[in-house]
Every structure is written in structure tokens, then in C-alpha cells.
Amino acid sequence: MRGTTRGRGDTATRGERHLRHVGASARRRVVLSMRLRVCFVLFVTLLMIVVSGCGARRAHNLERIFAEVRGREGKRPVIVIPGILGSQLVNRRTGEVVWPSAFRSIDDGMSLPMTPDLVANRDELYAAKIIDVAYLARLAPGIYVYQELLDALRRYAGYREGDWNNPAPDADRDTFYIFPYDFRRDNVETARELVRRIDELKRKLGRPDLRFNIVAHSMGGLVARYAAMYGDADLPDGDVPPQPTWAGASSINKIFMFGTPNEGSAEAFVTILEGYSITEGLRPRVRLFNKLTPEDAVSIPAVFQLLPHGEAARFLDENLQQIKVDLYDPETWRRYKWSAINNPGFRERFARGRVQSEADAKMQSGSPADLDSYLAAVLRRAKRFHEALNAVARVEQKTVPLFALGGDCEETLAAPVLLREVKTGNWETLFRPRGLRNSAGKRISRKEVTRAMFAPGDGRVTRRSLLGKESETEKGKSLFNKMLPLAYGVFACDLHSDLQNNKTLQENALTLLISEVTQ
DSSP states (O other): OTTOOOOTTOOOOHHHHHHHHHHHHHHHHHHHHHHHHHHHHHHHHHHHHHHHHHSOOOOOOHHHHTTTTTTOOOBOOEEEEOOTTOEEEEETTTOOEEESOSSOOSSOOSOOOOOSOGGGOOOSEEEEEEOSEEOSSTTSOOEESSHHHHHIIIIITOOEEOOSSSOOTTTTSSEEEEOOOOTTSOHHHHHHHHHHHHHHHHHHHTOTTOOEEEEEETHHHHHHHHHHHHTTOOOOSTTOOOOOOOGGGGTEEEEEEESOOTTOOHHHHHHHHHOOBSOOTTSOOOBOTTSSOHHHHTTOHHHHTTSOOGGGOOEEOTTSOEEOOOTTOHHHHHHTTOSGGGOHHHHHHHHTTOOOOTTOOOOOOOOHHHHHHHHHHHHHHHHHHHHHHHOOOOTTSOOOOEEEEEEOSEEEEOOOEEEEOTTTOOEEEEOSOOOEEOTTOOEEOHHHHHHHHEEEESSSSBHHHHHOOOOGGGTTSSGGGOSSOEEEEEEESOOGGGGGGOHHHHHHHHHHHTTOBOO
16 A cells, blocks of 8 residues: 555554654653753762862861860970061060061161171060061051961960969969060070070979970971970080980970971072062062061071071082082082172172161171171081081980971972073072073973972972981881981971961871870
């Protein structure tokens, strides 16, 4: 029949074939619908994962975590030591706050006198208190520096602040003391002052056996380490190798180091050459107006003592190969024209008694030879300080356990590059990565330069520096195979200036602090 086509073996009528076609279409629609539903569910699930990942990070609820132990009594007392720039500096004569401040004082700069007699290089500034919140200008918002750390000790761990001069009868427990200091001065001098203040506090408390836990940020950790290793002793005279006595172990129980540069910091080197930058890591350097200029930094012994230690000082050539540079040799600084001291204009103004910053800060005059003698003295003092910190304890000595808390997510300067201009023969010291072409014409990408110059850290202190220099003689004998008596180490993703406020690091430190009581 016309209009009817049957295949071989197909005996179904048109109606039957229609019903079969309709059934197949329905099944396809059902399958398609199910697939769409599955895809929709997968899409929603994926969207939720992405959204949750892009949202605010979960923060440690320290109040809830420590709720049950906050009221625990008898906790060992704590001493808080800020890092460099962490103490308020006030003019003893005028009462003016010179630091922190965005603008240079008319009467005071941050510079110290520069003579070979480092002990005598003093001015009218003194350390008044720790900087909890910094107001750099009258209408500027406050910058939280140590406020969150102090609040954590109070709110979560149940400590109260103590008075060094008039301690309460029960201030030998559940109490923290703050040790502000003039961060410009020699760290050995500061450490000895810390030891003397602890001894006097123990006398007032009637507890000669009392030992304190120390929570220190950045350079404060070096001060605490020297105090623990040598007590009230100065560096030995001449070339006598420093030998740790661990005299401070009678007063110091544990040291918690937040971002302490135990192996030094290349950023300190950059600060001496270019002045202090408020930014960290690979971020563009931003000067704090005319505060802490290169002329200020070169006059501060403590900054030199933050330089990379000995063999830890790494420099690279035009091929990104490591070269030997002696940072303790004044001739090295003259060769590369490092620091204001080797700037002809600065030397001339110093000789004429007209060394001035952008804001006409006053400074004493002297001869260029005085500057050279000062540089030699401050470099030698830094070398001796580094040798003292790097000295290994004898096996039978009782040391003070160190706890390292730091950051390792930021690219941190570890090895500047030294480049020589072919035509002039002048040297350029490269701190920021860029693409290079060496003398043979080979191009080196910015990525390669960055990888060679920078290392994981917190933007100012590398992970390696916090953990300390490796000692082959002590290898395998302690945690992380380092010569430091490290008992514990933990890292988080934060910048150097915020490590003390990081909740992960705070939780680790507080857990250990509240776990023991005074004897």
C-alpha cells in the first residue's frame, strides 16, 4: 500500500510504530532530564566550593579555644620584648615623641653620634613604652603593632600586666612584663640591661629562684638569646672566642621567637643603604617620609647587628653565581660605595659640620677619618655579636629552649646581586629583581633572577634565618638539624610586621605558655 513501508521482518502496524517512537522519545527526555539534574547539582556543589574558598578565611577563635584554661592560676610570668622600631622613643629634655612619627622632629632625628667609641654615642632619646598602636600623624588611623599580642595575653591566657618598679605581691605568676628599649643601641648593652632588670625584679618579688618565659619579636629575640647565653657579661676583649655560659638560664625558662633573624637579614643591609621601607617582600619600597633615612640607619649599631652572619651573607654575580663578600671588612663597603659614609657629598658635609637630612636634623661634625673609624668599629662589634650568638654550647651545659614562630609564604631577599658597569667600572648593588644581560650577552629573565635572589620567609626574615645556621658538628642532634637549641617550630602565612598578631602563631605560643606553672 502507498504510504506504507515495512522493513524486512517488521510486522508492526503504523500505530504500533508510533507508540514505540513516542516511548523512545519519552525515555530520551527522562534521561536528558536526569543528566541535567546531575549537572546542575555538580555545578551548585562546585560553585559552593569556589565561593567558600573565595570568602573570608576561618580565624582561630582564641576566646573559645582557651575558655576553660583562662582562669588557671600559677602560670609562669612572661616578659614581652618588642623588635626594632617597636618601642616609643621620647626626648628626655622636651618630652616630644620622636618615634613613632611620620615627620622628623625639628630638634631630634633618629641618628646617633658617629664616633669609634660606640658606648659614648648617645643623645637625649629614651625608650618610654612598647608601641601598642602607632599613630604616625594626627588624623591618620592607628596601626596595631603589639596591641593584639598584649590583648591575647590578657583576654585568652588570663595574664595581667605587671609593674617592674612596684610589682604586686603575687606578680610572680599570671603576670606579663613589657621590656621597651632604645632599639638603636648595641644589642649586647640592651641584653645586659634586661638581665639586670630581671635580677632586680626577682629581688623585689623575693623569688631568687624565679624563671620567666620570654615572648620576643624580631630583634627582641636576639636580645633575649644573648641574655640567656651570657647573662650580664659583655663581649670578650680582642679576638678571644665567645664561650656561652648560659648564665641567663637561671632567670629565663623559654624563649618564643616571632620572626627573629637568627642568621641575620638582607633587608637590614638594604636599610643601611637605602633607608627604611614600610613595605616588605617584593612590594615596591616605600620610605616613611624622611624618617630613618640612609644617614639615620648608618648611625644605628643595632641595624648592623641585624646584617647576615658571616658565611650566611650571600651575594651573586652577573651570572647569578654566589661570590664571596666579607660584610665585616670596611674595605668591602668602600669598594662598592655602600652606605652614606662612603658618599663623597655626605663626607664633605660631615667634615664641615653640616650633615643634615631633608628636615635639617642636627648632627655633630668630624673628619672623614672619624667616619671611617666609626664604620670599622661598628662592623667589628657586629661581627663579635654574631660570633657570640653562633657559639655552640658545651654538651654538659643547660641551655634555654627556643621556640621559633615565623612566616614562610613571602618572597624574602636573601642574596643581592653585584653588577659592574663595563664602561665606567662602577658597581651596582641590585636589591629588586629585574631581567639581566650579562657581559657575554646572555639574557636572564626576571623570573630566574627572582628565584636566585629571594627565598621563602616573612618579607624581611627568611625561614632559614629564623631556624638558624646549620652546624655540621651538631647535624642530626636537634630539631631541624640546626645548632640552635630549637624545641619547636611553626610557620604561618603572614608578613614580618604582623607575625605577633597572627592567630595561628598566637594559639601555638599561648598553648605552650599556659601549660606550665611556676615552681
